[in-house]
Amino acid sequence: MSVLGPARAKRAREVEHRHAGDAGTWQAIATQSFVPLSVTDLGPARFSARLQSATVHDISFTNLMVSPHVVERSGEQINEHDEPHYKLNFQLAGHGLLTQNGREARTGPGDLVLFNTNDPYTLVYDNDVQLLVVQFPHRLLSAPPMLLNQLTAQAISGDRGLARVARSYLSELAQNLTWIAGELGPRIAHNAVGLLTSMFLSELGVLTTSATHPHEQLLREIEEFVQDNIADPELGPEVIASAHFISTRHLHTIFKERGQTVSDWIRSLRLEYCRRDLLDPVHAHESVFRIAMRWGFVDPSHFSKVFRSAYGMSPRDFRLAATGLG
Numbered sequence: 001m002s003v004l005g006p007a008r009a010k011r012a013r014e015v016e017h018r019h020a021g022d023a024g025t026w027q028a029i030a031t032q033s034f035v036p037l038s039v040t041d042l043g044p045a046r047f048s049a050r051l052q053s054a055t056v057h058d059i060s061f062t063n064l065m066v067s068p069h070v071v072e073r074s075g076e077q078i079n080e081h082d083e084p085h086y087k088l089n090f091q092l093a094g095h096g097l098l099t100q101n102g103r104e105a106r107t108g109p110g111d112l113v114l115f116n117t118n119d120p121y122t123l124v125y126d127n128d129v130q131l132l133v134v135q136f137p138h139r140l141l142s143a144p145p146m147l148l149n150q151l152t153a154q155a156i157s158g159d160r161g162l163a164r165v166a167r168s169y170l171s172e173l174a175q176n177l178t179w180i181a182g183e184l185g186p187r188i189a190h191n192a193v194g195l196l197t198s199m200f201l202s203e204l205g206v207l208t209t210s211a212t213h214p215h216e217q218l219l220r221e222i223e224e225f226v227q228d229n230i231a232d233p234e235l236g237p238e239v240i241a242s243a244h245f246i247s248t249r250h251l252h253t254i255f256k257e258r259g260q261t262v263s264d265w266i267r268s269l270r271l272e273y274c275r276r277d278l279l280d281p282v283h284a285h286e287s288v289f290r291i292a293m294r295w296g297f298v299d300p301s302h303f304s305k306v307f308r309s310a311y312g313m314s315p316r317d318f319r320l321a322a323t324g325l326g
Contacts, residue, residue, distance in 0.1 A: 023047050023069060033062060034087070034135060035117045036077040042068035042126055054180035057279055057322065059140070059189040062133040063174050071123040084118040084138045086148075088196060090158075090170045094129030098122070103153035110158035110167055114151050114200070121153075132174040134192065139272055141197050147204055147219060154203075162199040169195055186279050218244065219254065230269055233298045237262045270295040271310050274303075278319045288315045 023041035026049050031037055033053055041047040045067065053062040089098070091107045098105045098113050100121040105113045115121050117135075141148060158167030169192060173179065179188055204220070225243055229235050240262065241248040255262050273295045277283045283291060289300045292315070297303040307315045 026066075026069075030071070033060075034133070035073065035082075035085070037071055037073045038077075040070040040072075042070060042124075052177055054177040054185075056180050056185040056189045059134070059136045059193060061173055061177055061180055061189070061192075062131075062135070063177060064131045064133060065129070066125065066131075067128055068126050070125070073117070073121050075120050078118055078120070080118075082118075084116065085135055086138060086141065087115055087117060088134040089113050089115075089123075090132040090134070090167070090174070092130040092132060092171075092174060094125060094127045096129060096131075097124040098153050099124075100153040101149075105153045105155040107155050112156040112158055112163060112166065112170075112199075113153065114148070114156075116149065116152050119152070132170055134170070134196070136193050139268065140190075140193050141200070147216065148200055151200055151203055156199070156203055162195070162202045166195050166199045183281050186276075187282060190276055190280075218246075222251075222254075226266060226269065230266070230273070231294060231296050233296045235266060235296060266296075267306060268310070270297065271307060274307065274315065275311065275318070278315060279322050281323070284323070288319065291315075 023039045026047065027037070027039040029049075029051065030039060033051060047067055047069070049064070049066040051062060051064055053060055055061075089096070089107065089112065091109055091111045091113075093109055096107045098107065098115060098121060100115050100119055107113050156163050158164055173188075173192065179185065201220070201223075221244060222240060225240060226235065229239075232239075237248050237251055241251045244251075251262060255265065274291055274297070277286075277291045277294070278288065289297075289303065292300070292303040304314050307318070311318055313321070
């Protein structure tokens, strides 16, 4: 799969669809905009829908107004070779019901809900609804997937804490999707994902006060420590273990449970931050290696090698393909 892909054009793109008639035609439009899924019309009146979408690199924002319908994504529609994505639905009007992994989330105006495109799900809207849907790859969230999966199909009220801030930010974006197509589109999009990550971690603090897994609190502390020190070239398992008064063996055991080594996780975070800055016009004046050094890489050849391994091309070629800048 190309690292740029259809959603990673050189500039942000906008798409708008209006449809009235049968849900089958809308299903094809929704599949093209999101992931393969099935749509069933629920209303006695003629089915109608409007979709306005703006995509920058690998983050899409879609404003939807749809008449009553059901959306289903089955296991057969999930391709294990596709990059896993999260979708966040921000309910602007109407009510909905999301079912995934044995949980149900009922949402009303102002609520937010997260779900994973790599697991089957069902969405039921028995009334006219308006939604802002934000879709992004798992790798853009710095929080461990093992923790984030606790949040899927959990309604998050937009009236409290960081969710209230996210609600305000997303409400403005829903009315101004053209911002995503502008020069600062990548920064606006990544700021949105960063805000959502902070909101998720805040919600996890509420959900896991009485943690069901003995390592959850420690993982959150390690996550915060790594984020605070990601630019330090010396950051590694020994430093992390020492800072948390545990053995490196214990640390490796914790990460073995999540299917990733500590070093691989740190490297993937650094690479993602580098990739983000290479796409950001604000950093267009900076050299590739200056960006790499900001995120803890000290050897240009090593950085180029690991970046190519992760994204399929050198960092310079990646920047050129995505932005037209050398």
